[in-house]
Amino acid sequence: MKIVVCVKQVPDTAEVRINPETNTLIRDGVQSIINPYDMHAVEAGLQIREKVGGTVTVVTMGPPQAETALRETISMGADNAVLLTDRAFAGSDTWATAYALSRAIEYLGADVILCGKQAIDGDTAQVGPEIAEFLDIPHVAYIRKIDDVQNDRIVVQRLMDDGFDVIESSLPVLLTVVRELNVPRMPSLKGKMAAKKAEIKKLSAADIKAEENKLGLKGSPTQVRNIFAPDAKKDRRMVEGTTTEKVEAIVKEFVGLKCL
Amino acid sequence: MFIRVIKDKCTGCETCLSSCPYDAIVIKDGKAEITELCQLCRSCLTVCPEGAITEVEEESDKKEKGQGSGLWVFAEQREGVIAGVSFELLGAGRRLADILGTKVSAVLFGYSETGADELIKWGADRVYYCSEEIVKNFNDEPYAALLSDLIALHKPEIVLAGATPIGRSFIPRVAARLGTGLTADCTALDIDAETKNLLQVRPAFGGNIMATILCPHTRPQMATVRPRVMKRGEYDASRKGEIIKVGADDIRSRTRVIETVKEVSEVAVNLQEANIIVAGGRGVGGEKGFQMLYELAEALGGCVGASRAAVDEGWIPYRHQIGQTGKTVGPKLYIACGISGAVQHLVGMQSSDIIVAINKNPEAPIFSVANYGIVGDIFEIVPMLTKKIKEMRGV
Numbered sequence: 030m031k032i033v034v035c036v037k038q039v040p041d042t043a044e045v046r047i048n049p050e051t052n053t054l055i056r057d058g059v060q061s062i063i064n065p066y067d068m069h070a071v072e073a074g075l076q077i078r079e080k081v082g083g084t085v086t087v088v089t090m091g092p093p094q095a096e097t098a099l100r101e102t103i104s105m106g107a108d109n110a111v112l113l114t115d116r117a118f119a120g121s122d123t124w125a126t127a128y129a130l131s132r133a134i135e136y137l138g139a140d141v142i143l144c145g146k147q148a149i150d151g152d153t154a155q156v157g158p159e160i161a162e163f164l165d166i167p168h169v170a171y172i173r174k175i176d177d178v179q180n181d182r183i184v185v186q187r188l189m190d191d192g193f194d195v196i197e198s199s200l201p202v203l204l205t206v207v208r209e210l211n212v213p214r215m216p217s218l219k220g221k222m223a224a225k226k227a228e229i230k231k232l233s234a235a236d237i238k239a240e241e242n243k244l245g246l247k248g249s250p251t252q253v254r255n256i257f258a259p260d261a262k263k264d265r266r267m268v269e270g271t272t273t274e275k276v277e278a279i280v281k282e283f284v285g286l287k288c289l
Numbered sequence: 290m291f292i293r294v295i296k297d298k299c300t301g302c303e304t305c306l307s308s309c310p311y312d313a314i315v316i317k318d319g320k321a322e323i324t325e326l327c328q329l330c331r332s333c334l335t336v337c338p339e340g341a342i343t344e345v346e347e348e349s350d351k352k353e354k355g356q357g358s359g360l361w362v363f364a365e366q367r368e369g370v371i372a373g374v375s376f377e378l379l380g381a382g383r384r385l386a387d388i389l390g391t392k393v394s395a396v397l398f399g400y401s402e403t404g405a406d407e408l409i410k411w412g413a414d415r416v417y418y419c420s421e422e423i424v425k426n427f428n429d430e431p432y433a434a435l436l437s438d439l440i441a442l443h444k445p446e447i448v449l450a451g452a453t454p455i456g457r458s459f460i461p462r463v464a465a466r467l468g469t470g471l472t473a474d475c476t477a478l479d480i481d482a483e484t485k486n487l488l489q490v491r492p493a494f495g496g497n498i499m500a501t502i503l504c505p506h507t508r509p510q511m512a513t514v515r516p517r518v519m520k521r522g523e524y525d526a527s528r529k530g531e532i533i534k535v536g537a538d539d540i541r542s543r544t545r546v547i548e549t550v551k552e553v554s555e556v557a558v559n560l561q562e563a564n565i566i567v568a569g570g571r572g573v574g575g576e577k578g579f580q581m582l583y584e585l586a587e588a589l590g591g592c593v594g595a596s597r598a599a600v601d602e603g604w605i606p607y608r609h610q611i612g613q614t615g616k617t618v619g620p621k622l623y624i625a626c627g628i629s630g631a632v633q634h635l636v637g638m639q640s641s642d643i644i645v646a647i648n649k650n651p652e653a654p655i656f657s658v659a660n661y662g663i664v665g666d667i668f669e670i671v672p673m674l675t676k677k678i679k680e681m682r683g684v
Binding site for chain 2: 046167187188254280
């Protein structure tokens with residue numbers, strides 16, 4: 030079975046802030062990590078391979094330094110890694126990203142495609158389902174458990190707000206996974222050796238036969254108009270006085286607000 | 290488009306270097322230079338004190354604007370219950386449609402005409418509904434195909450859907466198929482006065498940053514909207530509208546729902562419906578501290594929530610968690626006890642009508658969103674508050 034896992038290298042978002050005066054990003058000392066949800070996708074790929082055999086290929090689209098993320102997945106046990114990199118991809122929104130990744134997957138061939146449910150920098154959760162649409166294959170999002178994998182079908186559990194759905198799908202299929210699915214393994218010593226030596230295959234826009242007008246900023250229907258700091262409430266005030274006075278003041282406010 | 294440094298203006302001051310999230314600016318021969326790592330995010334444009342960084346338009350950037358009219362709301366249902374976010378979208382959609390001078394239509398799958406009628410009463414002018422078997426349960430492919438077909442036929446200008454597990458799963462397929470833009474998880478929507486484009490505001494980088502997104506050239510402009518951030522419109526039982534039944538010929542599905550399992554945690558449901566929430570964070574100190582919060586919540590007739598810190602400590606189960614990785618809530622009154630107010634928590638509760646924060650650290654970020662801030666010891670204040678409220682209620 031050909032298993033392809035899509036990963037993204039992201040800034041560790043807990044550290045990214047915005048300067049409210051200049052409305053620009055402050056990213057001093059922010060580390061790049063593999064999107065945490067994608068680690069669960071890699072683990073799921075490895076577990077499927079252990080069960081039914083096959084190969085796990087990890088693919089990422091990004092700048093040349095995203096190669097470090099790919100080597101990390103090889104140290105976990107992935108067989109191959111592919112870096113989709115080209116100046117033409119710059120400025121891609123989810124639509125253009127999904128288009129490029131779908132072309133790469135078409136080029137590689139896949140029975141099962143795995144993605145994290147979303148990336149922590151954008152939190153859109155759109156690229157996975159959009160890849161499936163471009164490939165004209167089914168997808169199931171928010172997978173919390175894989176019940177059964179066969180050569181032509183898969184049974185999975187999809188997390189919903191009020192529980193979960195058990196879903197059967199034909200293959201090929203794209204799945205997006207949540208953290209509950211598994212615990213990503215630590216790299217083995219052997220894996221680390223393999224990661225050092227591994228040759229990372231690089232693909233350009235021409236290699237995947239992508240249409241130029243569907244790539245990068247040009248191929249992106251959405252645009253970021255501006256970024257800004259989350260605003261604070263304007264009508265805020267501090268309640269002063271002794272503890273008793275504070276409590277009495279706040280209870281009075283509750284009555285005024287008809288909370289009591 | 291590309292970003293360029295005007296070499297004559299650049300002084301090599303390096304101010305721009307840290308503004309770039311992609312490390313795409315380097316200093317070469319004393320001047321800034323944009324490298325091929327540039328993702329065209331525009332973060333650097335405003336930081337240069339000399340105005341030396343500029344964006345350059347290319348001929349190929351110019352595009353014809355797509356056509357469309359009318360605002361559509363995808364109204365989702367699960368097992369015959371229309372999701373609350375659908376009514377919120379009708380409220381928001383009504384406001385936007387009035388600015389544009391256009392009509393609001395709703396689309397409802399897997400439900401009968403009575404559901405369509407309900408949507409009219411909540412503010413839709415027209416409802417397209419499909420009650421065929423293939424859309425009874427949610428499967429991505431038939432939902433995406435049917436909605437795409439309807440959009441392609443009627444060409445609305447804007448399509449809104451809930452940022453729920455259903456909306457966030459299949460709406461991207463619709464956008465991919467139609468070749469148009471989709472903005473996920475919006476928290477505010479407006480219309481640009483000049484261009485009439487939809488302004489879509491959403492959090493990024495885990496809520497640390499807000500971004501306004503446009504879809505300037507293609508139609509429809511599509512957005513998923515986070516539940517409980519928009520206000521419902523007025524319910525009018527006498528409202529009349531147009532109801533149109535649609536078929537589902539040639540619609541297939543390669544996935545099948547074998548079983549639907551309910552794992553309803555009463556707490557989680559109650560939190561999202563609650564008018565009053567008393568929430569605790571690291572400052573609560575342990576399970577015993579939460580007992581104190583339960584007493585206050587009971588006196589007020591509310592529910593207990595928690596920050597991620599308290600959940601990670603194991604003081605209270607995950608289903609109580611509010612924030613980026615927990616529930617988004619919007620009660621009338623939110624009392625934050627011993628919660629410092631990490632951005633990840635704030636995004637899950639800042640649409641509450643009134644926020645009261647009690648924290649011993651006057652610098653805690655929670656105070657920046659609190660309508661009423663109390664600096665003090667929660668172990669002193671909370672029990673006193675509970676007692677006072679009980680007295681007032683004569684309990």
